[in-house]
Amino acid sequence: MATFTLNINGQKQEVDVDPSTPILWVLRDNLKLVGTKYGCGIAQCGACTIHVDGTATRSCVLPVSSIGDKKITTIEGLSENGDHPVQKAWLEVDVPQCGYCQAGQIMTASALLEQNPNPTDEEIETAMNGNICRCGTYLRIRKAVKTASQS
């Protein structure tokens, strides 16, 4: 066990965990931030996507010991009132079915738009290709990203 001071959603958080623990489980089990989802544990599905210094990152394979003072943003910290343009677009387009993968989708989409505010359809598909949606809401995901990019 070791103590880590993390910068999560703009707040300093101290945790005492095994250094190998992926940040996903620190968020979910230690900090009770359960918006970041467990899907596969091997960085294949994207359900656990967070931002590390603004870059979309799979939290399920990222050991807490590797974070240092990098800024972590989770779905809970994406906006104060749930009104990030991507979140608003997701609601407007009524994207979710079961909804489980959508936090990861939104984190990937918001990182994309941060880097590329006006992506082409192809760029959207490519950026979103790492996030599996088992319900098959891919068409609405694309539409919501497009909507957010135009807002």
Added chain:
Amino acid sequence: MTLIKTKIGRRAFIRNTGLAGGGLVLGFNWLASCKMTPEQVNSMPKEWFELNGFLKIGDNGMVTIMSPNPEIGQNVKTAMPMIVAEELDVAWKDVIVEQAPLNTDIFTRQLAGGSQSIRQGWEGLRMAGATARQMLKEAAAKAWEVPVGEITTSEGVLTHEASGKSAGYGEIASAAAGIEVPEEVELKEQKDFKIIGTDRLNVDGPKIVTGKPLYGLDVQRDGMLIAMIVHPPAFGMKLKDMDAESVKSMPGIRDVFAIEPYPEDLEKQWSDGGAIQELAVVVGNSTWECMQAKKALKVQWEENSKLESSAYHDEALAELLNTAPKEAARKDGDVDAAFKKAAKIVESTYTAPFLAHNTMEPMNFFADVTADKAELLGPIQTPEFLEITLASRLGLPKEKIDIMMTRMGGGFGRRLYGTFGVEAAVISQKVGAPIKLVYTREDDMTQGTYRPSYKVKYKAGLDENGNLIAWHVRGAGTNDDLIFENRFPAGAVDNYLAEKHSLQTNVTTGAWRAPRSNFIAGAEQAFMDEVAEAAGKDPIEFRLELFDRAISNPVGDPKNNDYDPERYAGVLKLVKEKSNWTDGSSGKSRGVSAYYCHNSYVAQVLDLTMNGDTPNVDKVWCAVDCGIVINPLSAKNQIEGGIVDGIGHATFSAMTFKDGKPEQSNFDRYRLIRNIEAPKEIETFFVDNGIDPTGLGEPSLPPIVGALANAMYKATGRRHYNQPLISDKPPLVG
């Protein structure tokens, strides 16, 4: 005017909690059961009045509607309350939706399966809303001393025009709670609907996009421990021994032991499909610590039955296809004689592998079991059945078992089989603490209740004019006999023979979105295309001729046929019109398909271009007859999802076995469709016929596989017979 009775015999479907005294209070205290913000608390009515099991009306006019059925992403949590709100005649903005707990006293069929929630809930939900509205009207009539027939309602307001009196529902609610439940209530006409048939956003949307706890895996309780299981590595093996001591001292580990969730003498139900008799269990403080201990735990397994490989399943199914069963499932005319005189015969065999459900949220359940009660909370499609098994397994009366349903991160049939709930309860009982059982993705994928693997052989005979005169289908599946003998084209062909076999296997199988239909529709519709081509006819015209036959001169008693040929033909004609159907001349490769299942009719046209072996679907046109559509916005989402799901699994996915061991255990080797591979566009058209609603969550999936295969043929000149279509080889190579 539609009148509906609130009682049949002595059984009342609607009961007034006020009159029934303490006995019928919902086992659910709305205000105490969820954490709310101060703003939400301030906006709450001072007092809530329970009118019936489905809804409560507050003194400020806010209406809480309980959504009775489990939510797996099919959006019933929005749609079911919409139906109640419609008949209650309240503004949708004044409605708060809550998930009801399992309560078999009040609700009927709290189950998510078979696309039946709306169809079977339709009448009861309407009745609940209409009854409440009638009681409000009667209470207002009494208070104002006017005839009840002169009172009208609109968006939560009662009005008596002649006297100019008017009151919100909230003002009358307490008086209405004292009104006797009417024996008969009036339902609205479809033309008067204000909520049903309009686009309404998912009620859980704001929570989903902000990451609020909603799912079973998100459950947190004080003192809660995490539990994980180690299950046999292969079907046909069982636990022999384990070295628990060596991992007990690992960090954060509280206990390691074996459990027997399903002792041999326990009476199992269908919902216990896939039950494992004995498991190794690790209990600890955190998920990661449990995962480490689980990996380190040494467990010995032994064979207790045959270890089957996919090659064995493939051979055994093939053998069954060469064997006539003792009895036909359905026989009209004489196929043998018809084949003898046929001008042309077409014969093909189609196959498909096992599939895992792969809900994005792996199996999990929270349980807190003490000596005299059990509390369970988690993702389950069949809570009623879980309760029965738990009562038997824990030796507790059903009243002492509380089951609450969380929103589910996908279902697709997997959570019909609630063995994980039983496992969670047994673990909690053993450790004497509240626990959350969590499956890893690997646990989830390698201990499934898989979609069976299937093989089907078709043979069709045409006369010299290209008329279909004989149809023979023989199908076989693992633990499943595949064939719906009374579905199309039964009733449309003079000489018809349907035969079916089931191969008993150790690999556990179960319902997977649109069971059996998910394969047989694609095979049948692909074969239909081959037959139409052999007949020299347009594939839509060929099908329409058959429907005409079933309408005008059905073979056998039309009551035996599962489908209505007019509605079937209706969706096909609609999709033909909307897609500007011309076969092969659109510049894209086109396929068509139509299927009936879950009481609904779907026809699709699909355009694609091939990129090597991979189909790129440019567009899908989809015509649907599912009766009245409650919420078109989310109904279209279901249709789109079914289409993507169907294309994805048919093109890419397979679960194979080697000596009983699943060869895919995570998404690195089990391929699911991804964003780039989904169709570029899907357009959905609903038939507006005023018929009571039918299934919607499943029916768009089965036919799309046929449309895809038929379009791939147009593009490549080669028929694809074996799923996954991308390899088009019998995938059963384990």
